[in-house]
Amino acid sequence: MNIVIIGQGAIGLLWYHHLAKSSKNAVSLFCSSRTTFIPSHYGFTDINLQSDELALTVADNAAFTDAELILICVKSYQVKAVIEALKSKISAHVIIVFCHNGMGACHNLADLQQSCLTLLTTHGCKINSPFHAQHTGLGHCDLGSIHGKISPLMRANITSTLEQALPTLTFTNDIKTKQWLKLAINCVINPLTAVENIDNGQLLDERFTPIITELISEIITVAVYEDVKFNFDELQEKIMQVAKNTAKNCSSMRSDMLQQRKTEIDYINGYIVSLAKKSGIPVPKNEKLVQLVKALSQVD
Incomplete structure (x- = not known):
């Protein structure tokens, strides 16, 4: 070919x-x-x-x-x-x-x-x-x-x-559901590791549980308006399993920030925020992460 x-x-x-x-x-x-x-x-x-x-x-x-x-x-x-x-x-x-x-x-x-x-x-x-x-x-x-x-x-x-x-x-x-699953994983792991400057596995620490829980809840709510349905416990388990499996990895967003490159935040959490605004759904945790990543990244 x-x-x-x-x-x-x-x-x-x-x-x-x-x-x-x-x-x-x-x-x-x-x-x-x-x-x-x-x-x-x-x-x-x-x-x-x-x-x-x-x-x-x-x-x-x-x-x-x-x-x-x-x-x-x-x-x-x-x-x-x-x-x-x-x-x-x-x-x-x-x-x-x-x-x-x-x-x-x-x-x-x-x-x-x-x-x-x-x-x-x-x-x-x-x-x-x-x-x-x-x-x-x-x-x-x-x-x-x-x-x-x-x-x-x-x-x-x-x-x-x-x-x-x-x-x-x-x-x-059913690629749409697969896309949303990867998006959900990225919405949690990428910005949190970038903002905190930590490896993926450190998100398993209990201090991150509240913010991860709120992010997942917001993502699930927005996904419904796109005809994609997630079970909260299953999605949380999947995200944490990815964090565990890639424990020593540096996420792509964290890598971009460390190397002073533009991040993809607008197409990850920013995509959730954009859809939420169209549907009148509050997603304060996703909005906050978009703001934090852009504030910490001089090229965004």
Whole structure:
């Protein structure tokens, strides 16, 4: 399959590395316009801490023209600009797959001819240095349609290609619920670890129980208006299990703040706040976290 991956961050390099392993795939990477230097090789440290340096194929105009699949692995606030830039480069038949945190970045797809999917992953990965990624934790991926129609054959082909590259992966017809589950997890773990400057596992401390409880209650209330229903105890258990499983991890939002990068708060807790305002629902704890993250992050 001809595949172009957009974004040289941790997840972009993770997918590039695993998809490029197969001789059945022609994979190229398109880097941010802000990138001043693109090396001929990239570094990758696998889950067993084995490091390697491999050749990097950079996407050119021909790669976009021939692409059957475009995997967009950028920050949520960069999605809109990427979509606009793509429109003049790609065919109407290419499948676009979005892989980013948060929700709300892909709500304006109505004028896109291309069919679009979203890819959610719990695999852990981090950037050790520019163009060197490290796979830090095994996880699962969920794939689902969010715009347009995709033939059963193409759906099966894409699902098989991605699953063979980075197991495990499932295509689901209920991707919205999966998106909301990941959003809920991110709404608790990301801002609290960023504001407190702590690893994920430290959220298991009882002093965080009241704020976590209130955040979950607000999220559940807003989710109902989007026809998504959660059980409080089950959702709380899921969130705390993720915090436990990733105890030593630095959340993406905390990492962004420590490195003085723009955060995705507007597409995580900010998305909850936006929906709540439309429905007249008070969500003071989510609002407070949005304000705190923006106050602590000079680039937001």
